[in-house]
Amino acid sequence: MTFSEKLKQYIERTDYALNNYLKEETIPEYLQSSMSYSLFAGGKRLRPCILLATNELLGGFNDNAMPFACALEMIHTYSLIHDDLPSMDNDILRRGKPTNHIVFGEGQAILAGDGLLSYAFEIMLRFLLSKSEPNFINAAYTIARAAGVTGMVAGQCLDLLTEGQKTADEALLIEIHKTKTSAMIQAASTAGALCANSAEGIVKAMCAFGAQLGLLFQITDDILDVIGETSTLGKTTGKDERAGKLTFPSIYGINGALLYAKKAADAALCELQPFGKDAWFLQELVESIMNRKS
Amino acid sequence: MTFSEKLKQYIERTDYALNNYLKEETIPEYLQSSMSYSLFAGGKRLRPCILLATNELLGGFNDNAMPFACALEMIHTYSLIHDDLPSMDNDILRRGKPTNHIVFGEGQAILAGDGLLSYAFEIMLRFLLSKSEPNFINAAYTIARAAGVTGMVAGQCLDLLTEGQKTADEALLIEIHKTKTSAMIQAASTAGALCANSAEGIVKAMCAFGAQLGLLFQITDDILDVIGETSTLGKTTGKDERAGKLTFPSIYGINGALLYAKKAADAALCELQPFGKDAWFLQELVESIMNRKS
Numbered sequence: 356m357t358f359s360e361k362l363k364q365y366i367e368r369t370d371y372a373l374n375n376y377l378k379e380e381t382i383p384e385y386l387q388s389s390m391s392y393s394l395f396a397g398g399k400r401l402r403p404c405i406l407l408a409t410n411e412l413l414g415g416f417n418d419n420a421m422p423f424a425c426a427l428e429m430i431h432t433y434s435l436i437h438d439d440l441p442s443m444d445n446d447i448l449r450r451g452k453p454t455n456h457i458v459f460g461e462g463q464a465i466l467a468g469d470g471l472l473s474y475a476f477e478i479m480l481r482f483l484l485s486k487s488e489p490n491f492i493n494a495a496y497t498i499a500r501a502a503g504v505t506g507m508v509a510g511q512c513l514d515l516l517t518e519g520q521k522t523a524d525e526a527l528l529i530e531i532h533k534t535k536t537s538a539m540i541q542a543a544s545t546a547g548a549l550c551a552n553s554a555e556g557i558v559k560a561m562c563a564f565g566a567q568l569g570l571l572f573q574i575t576d577d578i579l580d581v582i583g584e585t586s587t588l589g590k591t592t593g594k595d596e597r598a599g600k601l602t603f604p605s606i607y608g609i610n611g612a613l614l615y616a617k618k619a620a621d622a623a624l625c626e627l628q629p630f631g632k633d634a635w636f637l638q639e640l641v642e643s644i645m646n647r648k649s
Numbered sequence: 650m651t652f653s654e655k656l657k658q659y660i661e662r663t664d665y666a667l668n669n670y671l672k673e674e675t676i677p678e679y680l681q682s683s684m685s686y687s688l689f690a691g692g693k694r695l696r697p698c699i700l701l702a703t704n705e706l707l708g709g710f711n712d713n714a715m716p717f718a719c720a721l722e723m724i725h726t727y728s729l730i731h732d733d734l735p736s737m738d739n740d741i742l743r744r745g746k747p748t749n750h751i752v753f754g755e756g757q758a759i760l761a762g763d764g765l766l767s768y769a770f771e772i773m774l775r776f777l778l779s780k781s782e783p784n785f786i787n788a789a790y791t792i793a794r795a796a797g798v799t800g801m802v803a804g805q806c807l808d809l810l811t812e813g814q815k816t817a818d819e820a821l822l823i824e825i826h827k828t829k830t831s832a833m834i835q836a837a838s839t840a841g842a843l844c845a846n847s848a849e850g851i852v853k854a855m856c857a858f859g860a861q862l863g864l865l866f867q868i869t870d871d872i873l874d875v876i877g878e879t880s881t882l883g884k885t886t887g888k889d890e891r892a893g894k895l896t897f898p899s900i901y902g903i904n905g906a907l908l909y910a911k912k913a914a915d916a917a918l919c920e921l922q923p924f925g926k927d928a929w930f931l932q933e934l935v936e937s938i939m940n941r942k943s
Contacts, residue, residue: 383803386802433763440756461736470797473766473802480789496771496774496775496777499771503770504684505674508764512679
């Protein structure tokens with residue numbers, strides 16, 4: 356199986372499960388539509404793919420990992436909906452489509468985000484009702500922590516606060532990238548390992564892998580905002596600079612940022628070495644992010 | 650011990666625990682301030698008190714119930730912050746103080762809400778890491794469900810959608826009240842019983858009790874919005890009518906609404922009868938809500 360065939364398989368299985376989760380409850384129609392709109396707006400499903408691939412590499416049973424993969428994607432999607440709001444990044448375009456609040460109104464967009472975040476925890480806890488092994492509880496906790504006030508929400512708070520800051524504060528830049536983006540990608544690889552009931556050492560290695568992969572993803576995101584095309588990316592480019600955001604290119608220039616990206620990619624690949632060829636999918640995933648155009 | 654002494658004890662213990670939860674993590678200062686501001690803005694702590702009192706009545710150990718009581722209060726507080734936003738109820742006053750977005754800005758208020766919701770699940774899951782008995786997992790699940798897309802978020806969605814609706818749709822009014830307010834109060838009494846590891850029949854009775862208590866609370870809330878004083882309530886009155894909201898007084902008039910409130914109070918007290926005098930605190934709580942002025 357090629358990388359893109361395997362990727363497609365993970366994405367299709369995630370989409371199928373996400374669709375079932377949205378259909379199996381009597382959610383008010385408007386709320387369900389607004390949640391679905393953003394959940395099925397053509398996301399790359401990066402976090403679920405990392406979680407499922409890590410889980411499979413470590414001998415896990417993907418059916419047990421799927422609720423966590425879907426929860427991660429729901430939490431990621433809620434964060435995009437809230438980030439795009441006028442009082443945050445004020446974006447009207449996401450993945451080439453109008454953002455949630457443009458279509459459903461601001462109040463309902465906030466609720467779509469609140470709904471996705473709540474539902475993510477509901478599906479994980481429902482799974483725990485039937486399988487309460489410590490590793491599964493730990494997977495849910497890992498995701499909660501990554502999403503929360505020392506993770507993604509912290510990152511978004513700092514990101515908003517430092518807009519327009521002129522000084523090149525490297526420590527702060529790393530802190531924002533770590534919390535805002537890396538935390539959730541790190542949670543994906545870590546939860547994948549936990550759902551496979553891996554030994555502590557393996558979980559730690561996959562946690563380190565996710566941290567580097569997350570950093571790589573955010574640096575390439577920063578770079579694409581400068582050199583990418585709106586039509587390819589499906590979102591407005593150049594907005595970091597206009598908003599005066601702290602980014603890798605703004606501090607190190609494009610070439611400096613590319614060097615940092617390469618360093619993160621190498622470090623991620625290094626963590627995969629002990630698994631040899633078995634880790635082929637995750638290795639190619641690292642390379643595809645390093646070379647991504649969107 | 651009198652009712653108000655006992656109430657004060659529950660509130661103080663909840664405040665102490667909430668304060669510790671906010672301090673024990675390295676949350677960005679601005680985010681911590683905005684979360685604290687609303688969490689300690691003089692809330693009645695109704696949901697934690699119901700949870701702890703139910704738990705105590707049924708022989709539970711309050712230390713095991715406290716993470717769930719605090720989670721409920723955090724989720725309740727997040728819902729108020731988001732409800733008050735300009736794109737929702739657009740309120741500038743809550744408990745006699747400027748609302749969160751007035752003080753911290755709209756973007757940061759949304760994040761304070763997101764942070765409180767995420768942290769609520771983080772503290773429950775952290776507790777489950779050390780105590781993974783099915784009843785505790787069920788308590789967390791019950792709270793997730795009450796807060797979510799078939800509970801509180803659904804209620805807020807319907808509430809926003811039906812603003813200005815002129816037809817007196819009783820079924821819809823009950824649906825909104827059930828999901829928007831009752832669900833979380835019902836979760837409080839149910840989770841209190843679950844944390845005490847009560848038998849299924851008892852859990853069901855406390856669930857029914859919470860449903861009636863929640864309905865009573867929302868009907869009296871509707872009534873106070875019409876006949877209450879802004880200075881006593883600490884929030885703007887008359888806003889339901891101005892927003893054209895579906896409420897008990899708007900459909901049944903004040904006297905009709907009072908009759909419904911009395912009916913809900915009686916039904917709640919009826920569920921407590923099997924516990925006799927042991928349930929004195931919850932009985933007095935029902936009466937205090939029936940007669941509340943704020």
